[in-house]
Amino acid sequence: MTLKYGMEEKGKPSFGSVSEDPWRDLKRDLELVLVRHGNTRWNRERRYLGHSDLGLLAGAEQELEPLRRRLQGQSFARIYCSDLKRCRQTLQIILPESALKSRHALSAKPPVILEPRLRELHFGDWDGKTYGMLKNVSLYRSWLDKPQRITPPGGESWADFVNRLRSFLDSLYEWDIAMESQQNTVSDAPPAVLVVTHGGVIRQLACMLIPGHDFWSLNPKPGDAYTIRLRLGESHQFIAELLPY
Template sequence: MDAVRSDGTLKYILKEQEKQACGHVNEDSQWDLELVLVRHGTTLWNRERRYLGHTDIGLLAGAGQELEPLREKLQGRFFARIYCSDLMRCRQTLQIILPESELKAGRTLSAKSPIMEPRLRELDFGEWDGKTYDMLKNVALYRAWIDEPQRITPPGGESWAKFEHRLHEFLDSLYEWRIAMEPQQLSLADAPPSVLVVTHGGVIRQLAHMLIPGHGFWSLHPKPGEALRIQLRLIEPHKFMAKILSHSLDENW
């Protein structure tokens, strides 16, 4: 699943649009952004297989060891922007993988301070937060939600439409920031600016689903502390083409 579509006609049209917009360019210069999507480290509720949405709990003791491989991979990388879900488990993950002392010292470079972003929260499971499958399996509404989460809303929770809408708003904000960049800041020969996003498993799945047609919500299973790199091309306002580059455990990451 590393292309938007295998449809040759679509690829040809996109190539022609790119040539008309900026002339014939090499493969690397066709991408406008790189997203590095990081799932937070493990919490107690993750270990106990409880639903964890907006309940604000922190990471397990020993999270530093779990996140150390990713911290090492991020050292020395430049991020044009850093976004983080405002929930504690993500903020703690960010502090471990990119300690504030390293950001200030310039060992891991960033154009600005991390942005705490509520739109990057996990889906709000409402009354089902903290519950396990075994606790809910005999609840008719829950079983209907399992089959059709886009249609059913957990009691006191967030609708799928609202969840998707706020992630669309986040992507739109990336688009607006990217087109506002001064032309002299980037040349066609430059690598696309990289944006770090520390968030939740459901958010990563949904973003991949929204950006890559044919890529289902359950196509990805990001583990705690794992990163996913996605390159984006801005086709027109608020419309992207995308491809997955690699996971954090890949050798070429």
């Protein structure tokens, strides 16, 4: 399943047609391994959890053990992690050679990049609330119907959320081009990039990159992983496919 991801004048993603063999003329592959963090108390209680910095529940090691085993032996050209605690703790479990040095620095081979752009949507005043607590709030009900047009009070607009993820994708393109220029040969295997992040971020990245996907097409559970293979053209130009992981 492939697409070309471009930018319209209004700043929204557009999807264009591709050739019969869209992989033929683009030279660089990149595999994104997208991991949702493990369970927190608010996840279990079905509360909105955006920028509040909760840690994982006790027993997270056992919950994430299957994913840790699947990652054993896989090398990553780059590792990105949301800077929120639940993602940092998840990374330490699934990639034990990553050692937490401080809130803002992880040490690993390769170095881990703590990335605020990979945070969940900021739910503002609704953070920590459940559907039952908010269902009679008219603004909340409008937000459920049209989240692209309504911003949670004290929270983040949908446009800002999408734009920071678009900025993250642009940075991947710039890094990959720089990496290619430093290499004399191109490996047969595409470089893999590990991204430890949040459910909403994984949904939106898939929506932006994979044809036929909307925000609700994926339902990443805590500890789930997905692979998206990108072939990079010019900036803002991607051909992408969703692979099993």
